[in-house]
Amino acid sequence: MTRATFPGGVHPPETKWTAETDIRPLPLPPRLVVPMAQNLGAPAVPTVERGQAVARGEPIGKPDGFISAAVHAPSSGTVTGIERVIDAATGRTTAAVVIETDGKDRPHASLPQEPRPWQSLDGDAIRQAVADAGVVGMGGATFPTHVKLTPPKGKAIDTVLANGAECEPYLTCDYRVMLAEADKIVTGLRLCMRATGAARGIVGIEDNKPRAVEAMRRAVAGADDLDVRVFPTKYPQGAEKQLILACLGREVPTGGLPADAGVVVQNVQTACAIAEACVRGQPLIERVLTVSGDAARAPGNFRVRIGTPLAALLAEAQVQEGYEALILGGPMMGKAQFTADLAVTKGTSGLLVFRRAAVYEGGPCIRCGACVRHCPSWLNPSRLSILGESFLAGNLDAVDTAMEFGLMDCILCGACAYVCPSRRRMVHLIEMLRGERRKALERRRERERAQAAGIQREVEKVAD
Amino acid sequence: MVGHWPHLRGRDTTARIMWSVAAALAPAAVFAGYVFGCRAYLHIGLAVATAVGAEAVITYLRFHRRSRDGVKATWWRRSGMTIGDGSAVVTGLLVAFCLPAQARWFVPVVAAGVAIAIAKQAFGGLGCNIWNPALVGRAFVHVSFPTDMNPAAYPVLTGHHFLGNVGTAVGGMAGGADAVTGASPMAMAKSIATQGYADVDVLKVLTEGHGRGLWDMFVGTVGGDLGETSALLLLVGAAYLIYKGWIRWQVPLAYLGTVAAGALLLPLYLAGGEGGAESAAWQPILLAMPDAALRFVLWHLLGGGLMLGALYMATDMVTSPLTNKGLWIFGAGCGVLTILFRLYSHAYPEGVCYSILLMNTAVPLIDRWTRPRIFGHKR
The missing domain is CATH 3.10.20.600 (Ubiquitin-like (UB roll))
Structure with a gap:
């Protein structure tokens, strides 16, 4: 049993009250509000109109560019309108297709009736099936999966990780999926390996889920290229970079992607969705x-x-x-x-x-160093948060200083704020600094464009 | 109500840590009265009251809000006073702990006032001070009222005759403050270092001990400043804080280790003190009488303010480095300076206070040296 982990991290109370609760299907609601922005990158563009009848699995939003994902009707019914709704992940507004369901849950005609063997698919076919099904990362980052399964040129992928760490307290959905659909996860993992050319597949699970470990071990039994690894229960064990370090001892270089370490990481539910998409042609609904x-x-x-x-x-x-x-x-x-x-x-x-909102009033940093010891990215969150306050107090250079302290290497996991005895709003300040950094870059680009245009005008004047 | 993530927070809070430090210091505070009499409580009370009072007044002036600003807040919250976090109490206790019992009553008041008003609040309050406030307070009164600060102001023994009175100092100590006669252990250790080791009586102390000398120093029934005498009680409190992770064990370990190594080895190479002390005398002691050398080392570890300084002053979060590596460097630096002060400074038998203050000054530099490698970066 591998017990490797990453340096840093915290262990909040697990409070996984629902661990022994079976997955229950929720009755079909009378009204579905399907946002178009469900993925990182460009939101999908609605392709249906008000009053149109839709069937389950029918595309209702087409991807807008490569880093975007299709959206499908989750059930059959009538489109009652296209509304602006709030995107919970970003707080911005997005278009949403509102469907009044008819309760029949009639499947769309394009959905295949017969499952096809996954072994028959090659890399491109897998990517196409995944893109058509609108699969995105279901751990929360919602990165379009077909993009992840397209290895960048010149970067060889040798390992696919199925992420079953589920290190967040309270959450147990991935755990239940691992118990209920272990074989489907393994199929999804196989498909990812096939699409990326990886020779090895690993399922990573925290040691507070022994039954999931057992289920996944049974599912991979007999396969030489598949493995289940167990990690100590520690937040953020399920963070992509930390999982790769714990699993393979490789560090994703700063500013890089897991592909730079030769790895693709997929959440276990995403693996299920990939299997559904490729084997049964089911979109992610x-x-x-x-x-x-x-x-x-x-x-x-x-x-x-x-x-x-x-x-x-x-x-x-x-x-x-x-x-x-x-x-x-x-x-x-x-x-x-x-x-x-x-x-x-x-x-x-x-x-x-x-029942009670967790709103904390922060105090001054007492330099206890807890955040430095627990940071999974080995940053100095204390310094970054102080720079954030310094920026708010008018020191505009604080953003540049924060860049030297690894502002962009923060994964915003909140381990620092969790341990902070002064209850400082670390993540908030770091996010704010990042936003300011983005704005500064935009301003610089704008200035350069204006300068270039000015030079162009001068050149034209001289030419005249 | 909406808060930024994470929505879970750990149990430790600043107030919890500070009040725990105060609680860890409490046994030594109680014991001070047993050793030095009620005057110890007077000093502790005055220092704590001054510290808390100064903190209350200054933070009220800095932060109080006159109007409610539409915020539902109690009078206490609007006053902006930060004495609830316990840091002023800790500073007051530590100030009192490094003052001698016979000091005049206003000495703890001045020391605690300087600690809070100048060393802490003038730099921006909790978390912003560069130097340990309690030690700044002590250093201030040390130069302002030297006669109050010197334990040797009591009927003192000079030259080589001090051994005659060690018995009085050690034996009579348990009887209470009135019985305090004789130099503090540190003054004696200093004499041993500076006068050379040829003195037969000194050798006798080192080889046989004197009465229950080392044991008394461990338990705390010896002369010295109020809170520094009992290594035992200080260690018990510190053990709890180390267990909770609120003081980092790296600092006392590095500090005490360096002092021990220095006490053992430095006299071999560096002759100290007036009258041409002979370092040559140390080598035979070290070789022939290892237990005498051990006594000398223990004497240094248990004597003076070292335990108090290493466990509670150098471990102050605000004025020590952030990283583990930095803490090792910091602790070792304190140790080197302390043993150098102790063995080779002419005027000053004790080096803990100034060693820690000097190393406090170096903390930003240490933090810079020991910046951890960021994930995914090359060194």
């Missing part, structure tokens, strides 16, 4: 997520259609009125929401409701 938190009387793991309003989930989990905090994702990196008027997207791994 549903996922498993965890509803939990102390305001939920019946927390559980639910299989829900994309676009399901959160209200349906809250009702199913018997959430009491008067809760203060609603978080999409896990408690460490999930985003707090100010309204429940949102819909499930492909990246929604959890819905947490708490």
Whole structure:
């Protein structure tokens, strides 16, 4: 049993109350709100009109460019409109196709009836099937999967990691999927290996999920090129770069992708979706997520259609009125929401409701060094947060100084803020500095463009 | 209400840490009264009260908000006073711990006032100070009221005759403050270092001990400053804090280790003190009487403010480095300076205070040297 891990990290209380709760399918809601922005990169473009009848699995949004993903109708019904809704992940607004379901769940004619053997597919066919199915990373990052399965030129991929770490407290959906669909995960892993030319596939799981380890070990039994690795339970073990380091002892270079370390990482649910897409031609229209938190009387793991309003989930989990905090994702990196008027997207791994909101008032840094010791990216979060405050106080050079301290190497996991005895808003300040960095770069580009245009005008004047 | 992630936070808070440090210091504070009498409590009370009072006044002036600003806040929150976090209490306790019992009553007041007002708040308050506030306070009164600060101001023994009174100092100590006569152990250790080792009586102390000398120094029934005498109680408190991770073990280990190594080996190479002390005398002691050498080392470890300094002053989070490697360097630096002060400074039998203050000054530099390699970066 491999017990390797990464230096740093924290161990918050696991509170996985729903670990022994079976996945329950949620009844089809009468109304589905399917946002077009469900992936990192460009949002999809709606291809349906108001009043149009749609069938389950019918494309309703086409990808806008390469780094984008298709969106499909999660069930059959009628499009009642295309609305602007809030994208829970970014807080910006996005177009959403609203479907009134007819309860028949009629499949679209283009969906294949017969499963095809995955062995018959080559790399391009896999990528095409995955792109057609609109698969994105379901761990929360929502990076379009077909892009991930396209290795950059000159970079050889030798290993595919299926990420079953699920290091966020409360969340148990990946765990339940590993118990229920181990074979499908292995098929997805095989397909990824085939698409990227990797010779090795590894499933990574934290040691607080022995039954998942057992299930996955059974599923890979007899295969020489597949392996299940067990890691100590530690947040953020499931972060891509930390998982690669723990698994293979390789560091993804700064500014690089896992491909630069010869690795592709896929969440276990994404692996399932890849298998569904390639074997049965099913688009990504549903996922498993965890509803939990102390305001939920019946927390559980639910299989829900994309676009399901959160209200349906809250009702199913018997959430009491008067809760203060609603978080999409896990408690460490999930985003707090100010309204429940949102819909499930492909990246929604959890819905947490708490009676009391966790709002902390930060104090000054007392230089205890806890953040430095626990940072999984080996940064000095204390310094970065102080630079953030310095920027807010008017020191505009703080952004450049922060760059020297690895501003862009932060993975925003929040381990520093978790351990901080002064309750400082580390991640917030670091994010703010990053935003300022982006703005500064844009301003510089703008200035250069203006300068170039000015020179051009002078040249033309002289020519005249 | 919406907060930024992470929505979970650990259990440690600044206040929890500071009050725990205060609690860890409490046994030594109580014991000070047993050794030095009620005057010890007077000093501790005055120092803590001054520290908390100064902190309250200054933070009120700096942060108080007159209006409610639409924020639901209690009077206490609007006052902006930060005495609830316990850091002022810790500073007050530490200030009192490094003052001698016979000092006049205003000495702890001045020391604690300087510690909070100048060393801490003038630099920006909690977390912003460069030097350990308690030590700055002590250094201030040390140069301002030297006669109050010198334990040797008590009926003192000069030259080579001090051994005659060691018995009084050690034996009578348990009887209370009135019985305090004689140099503190540090003054004696200093004499041993500077007067050479030829003295038969000194050798006798080293080889046989004197009464329960080392044991008394360990338990704390000896002369010295208020809180520094009992290595035992300081260690017990520190063990708890180390267990909780609130003081980093690297610092005391590096500090005490360096002092021990220095006490053992430095006299071999560097002759110290007036009257041409002979380093040559140390070599035969080291070779022929290892237990005498061990006593000398223990004497240094247990004597003076070293335990207090190594466990509670050098480990102050604000004024020590951030990284583990930095903590090792910092602790070792304190140790080297302390043993040099102790063995070779002419005027000053004790070096802990100034060693730590000097190393505090070097902390930004140490932090710069020991910056960790960032994930994915080459060295």
